[in-house]
Amino acid sequence: MTLLENARQRTVTREMTCVAQNEKVDVDYLLKKIAAGEVVIPANPRHKNLHPMGIGRCLKIKINANIGTSQVDCALERELQKLELCIKHKADAVMDLSTGGKLDDIRTSIIHHSPLPVGTVPIYHVMVENKKIKDVTAAQIFATIEKHGRQGVDFITVHCGVTKRIVPLIEKRVAGVVSRGGSFLAKWIMVNNQENPLFEHFDELLDIAHEYDMTLSLGDGLRPGAIADASDQAQITELQVLGELTERAWARGVQVMIEGPGHVPLNLIQENMELQQKYCHNAPFYVLGPLVTDVAPGYDHITSAIGGALAAFYGAAFLCYVTPAEHLRLPTLEDVKDGIIASRIAAHAADIAKGNQEALSWDLQMSQKRKALDWDGMIGLAMDPEKAKRYRQESGLPESQDACTMCGDLCAMKMIEETL
């Protein structure tokens, strides 16, 4: 039985107990949310060392970090270092998007070393193995997905909503298709003049997902890649298709998340979140960004933190990090860290705004330490204690217990303290 089927039968599994404890919610409440499809726990039973994590808008907002090799840089060691950074800086999940080197070895090694749920995009593996798109068969795609399940992948991105009917809509766009999996499938449809196998044979996909209890992350192959394309017909039509597929997955006992945009201006974020909830029956929304402007390459961790915070406040449950390297190159270790922190800030800002008690308590403690000029306390509570400590040390002021290294003698808090 899958985790979803267990929840429906009111059987509490180890994963549910663990998530309920972490989130400080009642296990019965969690069970109902899972049964309703509003929370997913991506947990492939073959991923042995997994520490289970729940995703849903009624829980704390989660973040995902993408790692993985490229054809230029395919060292497994570096990817394991990135995984270490993800664990250290508290990403909630990782996706292995490797496209270079021995893909099976890299994937199984990441799963083996990761207590975080691991996601993949199986179509990347298919793309790398086949230089000629015409030669790719549906059987090959499903065999690859099945292999990922066997290897212990917890959730997979599958671009099932890129259908023959929708593909022509991309011609109106400024930036066309920016999802690699989405463009591969759109091209496959055009070259072969056939329907997307992930859509046409969706039941076969569900059989595999059911067998390995993999959570489906229904990909937004046609997510907008430009502010000018946000909320266009291609995007919204695909979202509606994903909503239909969500119900079919639920009927088969398979957990589902929906992937979302992309590049979206600030004024359209709330509407985007509400449309997803409506069309996709409150399945958890997993957003990439959204980036609130196109013009800041080198700083897209910031453009996406703005969009992500707002998206999570209005209903997204899971934020995919964006690093400063987005649009320019693959992320370095430093980029991975910067991406994680920016994304955690966005998630935490939304948790605060949604009234999460743990989140509010963290901020309250920090402010109490500030008032007390307790610098060790402040550094210990900082989201990135190492950077906070380094900045304080660089101040040039003596590090006595209460010297304010920002304002020096002219400390607002000290002035008042001396008077009261």
Place this chain on the structure above:
Amino acid sequence: MTLLENARQRTVTREMTCVAQNEKVDVDYLLKKIAAGEVVIPANPRHKNLHPMGIGRCLKIKINANIGTSQVDCALERELQKLELCIKHKADAVMDLSTGGKLDDIRTSIIHHSPLPVGTVPIYHVMVENKKIKDVTAAQIFATIEKHGRQGVDFITVHCGVTKRIVPLIEKRVAGVVSRGGSFLAKWIMVNNQENPLFEHFDELLDIAHEYDMTLSLGDGLRPGAIADASDQAQITELQVLGELTERAWARGVQVMIEGPGHVPLNLIQENMELQQKYCHNAPFYVLGPLVTDVAPGYDHITSAIGGALAAFYGAAFLCYVTPAEHLRLPTLEDVKDGIIASRIAAHAADIAKGNQEALSWDLQMSQKRKALDWDGMIGLAMDPEKAKRYRQESGLPESQDACTMCGDLCAMKMIEETL
């Protein structure tokens, strides 16, 4: 006559023509907005090389960068380097918050070298000159303000709303007072058991502001410095006082902005902007942040970009940058740059969301260059072309005209392009 008086008499000044051209708005429209107090152009006639700039929510969102020495680090040269960075990276205004070295020399030198409007907090000068708060007199405060006017300062922060009646409200707070000027005045009130001279003798302040045509930036001396203190009684009561003073300044022909928070959770930002518009009669709102969480020292350029984007979307007109050094130490040159870019991203995201045509056109052009894989074009349009270029060069991929240094061979745009 002041700029505001000219606008009321429908006299178009050089400053107004210049701002109307920059903003691509009709000069009559601008004139009306200035006369109504909804737009300010901080422009002291003694600031000879000023390139005038307008602030108001009907114009593009503007950003300010704080520079200035401390008692530890008081080299004028470094402050002029910071000013150069502000000009290069397109801050719209600078504030000289110096508290170390020869303050008059530093200030006049910054004004001399700055085409951007220059703001100051005159009370800092008073604080540095007087170790004993009991000795500070109202006459001294006004003499300092007058000197700033004579030196050509375009706008001054004056904490007129920290009144005797409001000060007791700070005792309820988690983080007390975090504005240095605000805490100085609160302490002055308590030590001397007298009313804040900037409030009690507000007409005298208006006379000086009128004489030098300095724009008043009515300071939020009691802005919340913790999420837990956001929108509290001290903050809102001070805001109401500032609204009353706004009308008195307008009656005297003096331009006014209102300063705002601070630390504010995402869910209270819209409300904060609406309260300011209501209490302060649509005077431009100048916000510091707002920071949407307390727990990310080292990354407060990001926490404030999230809050600033949303604040500007809901009505703030002017964003004060926050650098990664906030809460930890004074900013380095690199911090200044990072603060400016983060703040510009927030401002630009709001411009897009508000439908500003120039902002939308910039994003559209960038996306067209992306679709065309025109890398030189993308780098040229980037908010920070140097960083974008460096990241691309670091990719390890050959820099041929169209090689995608993010995705390499697996480029979504190329795949579709080859098919269509």
